[in-house]
Amino acid sequence: AGMDNLEATDESSFSVDEVSNIIKESVEDVIGTAHYSHNKVGQWTSSVIEQCVNQLTRLGKPFKYIVTCLVMQKNGAGLNTASSCYWDSQTDGSCIIKWENKSMYVIVSVFGLAV
């Protein structure tokens, strides 16, 4: 049932493509090619999230948003994430982007819940 929304350009459905671009831009902007630094991680996560939220607000859609960002240093260690949602699958959606550079992994997830 969720696939029908891909065609609808309805104001009130979650647009995965738009959100995915917003996320990628924010991460590139804030982190780019920087090297992992313990002192800066806090700042990076805050900035990525803040930029995402600002851009999402600018979309002007009737949605509540939840944005999470996880930054992990590349060390050979493994990482798994999963999410489970109880919502209205016709109007709500999520977009999860995995990004990496030479020294770290970044996973940003945006959940949009219709008001």
Add this chain to the structure above:
Amino acid sequence: MQDEPVATEQPQQQQQQQKEGEEVANTYVIRPNFESKFRPLLAKPVIHEVLVERLTDKAYDKEATSGLCKELTDEIKARLRANGFERYKFVVQVAIGEQRGQGVKMACRCLWDSDSDNYVQDIFMNDSLFCVAVAFGVFHY
């Protein structure tokens, strides 16, 4: 494969209790009252129990952990739904990572109605893995 929230009645309201199959009347409730609010204090033990139950004595295993991760999210979501919190939509996120001395940082920010919506988190660590679980509860008007 996602569940749909069902419009439910608030028994405290003056509307009559409707049987399933009949039309459900509007409750005109736009704010959760205190008892039905998503309170972190009530929800945290739920998550904590699930993590402790399923992860104590587990070691990080490449194949098994991804399945375990999904199971945890489903279990947490099922338990939160069973605990009441009518009219709430839930988003549960679980991250399990191997402990190898690397640095990790996880942050979140939400654009919502802070009067009715809230979140609860828990972290579990043992020698070989760490696990972060977050559950967000968003009121559906």
